[in-house]
Amino acid sequence: MASDKELSDFLKSVEKRAFKRAVYAVRNEESALDIVQDSMIRLAEKYADRPAAELPLVFQRILSNATMDWFRRERVRSVVQNFSEFSPADDDGDFDLLEALHAVDGSLGTESAYDAVSRTQILGAIEASVADLPGRQREAFLLRYWEEFDVEETATVMGCSQGSVKTHCSRAVHALAKALKAKGITL
Amino acid sequence: MTPHSLHIAPVSHVALEARMAGRLASALTECSAALPHEVSERLRVARDQALSRARKSRLAIASTAVSAAGGGTAVLRGGPAGGSGLPKWLSALMPLALLLAGLMLIGQLNVLEQIQVAADIDSQLLSDNLPPAAYADPGFAQYLRKGPAP
Numbered sequence: 001m002a003s004d005k006e007l008s009d010f011l012k013s014v015e016k017r018a019f020k021r022a023v024y025a026v027r028n029e030e031s032a033l034d035i036v037q038d039s040m041i042r043l044a045e046k047y048a049d050r051p052a053a054e055l056p057l058v059f060q061r062i063l064s065n066a067t068m069d070w071f072r073r074e075r076v077r078s079v080v081q082n083f084s085e086f087s088p089a090d091d092d093g094d095f096d097l098l099e100a101l102h103a104v105d106g107s108l109g110t111e112s113a114y115d116a117v118s119r120t121q122i123l124g125a126i127e128a129s130v131a132d133l134p135g136r137q138r139e140a141f142l143l144r145y146w147e148e149f150d151v152e153e154t155a156t157v158m159g160c161s162q163g164s165v166k167t168h169c170s171r172a173v174h175a176l177a178k179a180l181k182a183k184g185i186t187l
Numbered sequence: 188m189t190p191h192s193l194h195i196a197p198v199s200h201v202a203l204e205a206r207m208a209g210r211l212a213s214a215l216t217e218c219s220a221a222l223p224h225e226v227s228e229r230l231r232v233a234r235d236q237a238l239s240r241a242r243k244s245r246l247a248i249a250s251t252a253v254s255a256a257g258g259g260t261a262v263l264r265g266g267p268a269g270g271s272g273l274p275k276w277l278s279a280l281m282p283l284a285l286l287l288a289g290l291m292l293i294g295q296l297n298v299l300e301q302i303q304v305a306a307d308i309d310s311q312l313l314s315d316n317l318p319p320a321a322y323a324d325p326g327f328a329q330y331l332r333k334g335p336a337p
Contacts, residue, residue, distance in 0.1 A: 007241055008234065015230045016219040033229050040237035048241035049248060126214045145208040146215055173204045176211055 002052040010055045011040055018063055021142050024131040025067050035070055039063045060143060060157045122185055129179040133172055136160075140168030141176075 002010070015036060022032035039062045047058050130138060136158070143154040144165065154169075155162045222230075273281075312319050321327045 001245070004238060004242065008238055011234045011237060015234060016222055016227075017216075019222070019226065019230060020215065020219045029226065033226065033233070036230065037233035037236070040233050041240050044237035044239075044241035045244050048244045123214055123218050126211060127218050130211075130215065141208065142215075145205075145212040169208070170204055173208050173211075177207055 001049045002055060006052040007044065007048065007055070010052065010059070011043075014056070014059060015040070017142075017146060018059070020127075021063065021146075022067060024127070024133075024138060024142070025135065026070055027131060031070060035063070035066045039066045042066070056147070057149075057153055057157060060147060060149070064139065064157060125180060125183045125185055126176075129176050129183070132179065133175055137168045137172035137175065140165050141172035144169050 018036045018039065019032055022035040023029055026032055026035065039059065042062050043055065043059050047055070047062075050058060130141070133141065139158060140154060143149050143157055144151065149157065151162045151165050154165045158165065
């Protein structure tokens with residue numbers, strides 16, 4: 001059973017990323033805060049007796065479900081949301097990922113070449129590109145590379161096969177690289 | 188391409204994707220570290236609420252376990268039976284039933300003890316040199332009353 005301190009430390013470590021993940025999905029900070037709060041409370045009420053090691057997977061699953069619940073409620077309210085579950089056309093097969101990697105590396109790793117304003121703009125463009133990803137690709141990308149889950153854990157949280165996770169992640173990285181290049185992050 | 192860009196050796200497509208993803212994740216981490224104060228404060232409040240709920244949840248689990256383990260004691264005290272799930276009238280009859288069962292047990296033990304004493308007497312009589320029929324003989328009874336001759 002996770003102690004109070006373990007639960008508090010876990011929530012503290014994950015809350016900001018959870019908030020951002022929810023913002024990318026719902027594109028509204030207030031709603032994202034509500035989703036994170038609901039997820040924290042669900043975790044505390046129903047899974048407080050679980051060992052601390054199980055909390056990350058359980059919490060991410062709860063967060064995904066809470067986000068889906070939010071979309072269901074929004075659909076009922078007839079609010080138009082762009083949450084397509086389908087991938088865009090895979091026309092980026094010949095996209096040069098290495099070139100984009102050089103571009104991102106140069107943009108983020110060389111503070112002397114860019115002032116703080118342009119850096120903030122680059123970070124903002126990256127966030128916007130992540131938010132523009134299709135839902136499943138974004139979820140796979142964030143769980144796999146931001147939460148640093150392995151493929152199996154990501155598949156468990158998403159409720160899909162490991163092959164699907166790999167496909168979603170690959171497409172997400174390519175889509176992000178292409179979008180960033182289109183936004184001029186190739187300076 | 189900037190002059191500060193790293194020179195990346197030819198690597199596999201998967202490794203390239205992982206490297207790109209790592210850079211992007213690092214950028215996202217930088218974004219999330221600089222949240223507005225209001226958002227950070229709201230997250231802190233949400234965390235505190237969650238911890239409070241967790242404490243209540245643990246207390247509820249613990250109290251359920253204690254009431255399950257101490258249900259019998261509660262019945263003997265004659266207290267409210269709401270927690271044990273038994274009807275109130277049944278809880279009230281439980282001490283009486285236990286008392287009757289105890290009395291029956293004590294009575295049974297007494298009977299067994301008497302049987303054991305009788306069995307001991309019988310075995311002593313049967314194992315004695317004097318046959319039991321001698322006690323029915325009037326002359327022997329007279330002998331016993333007068334005592335042995337000096």
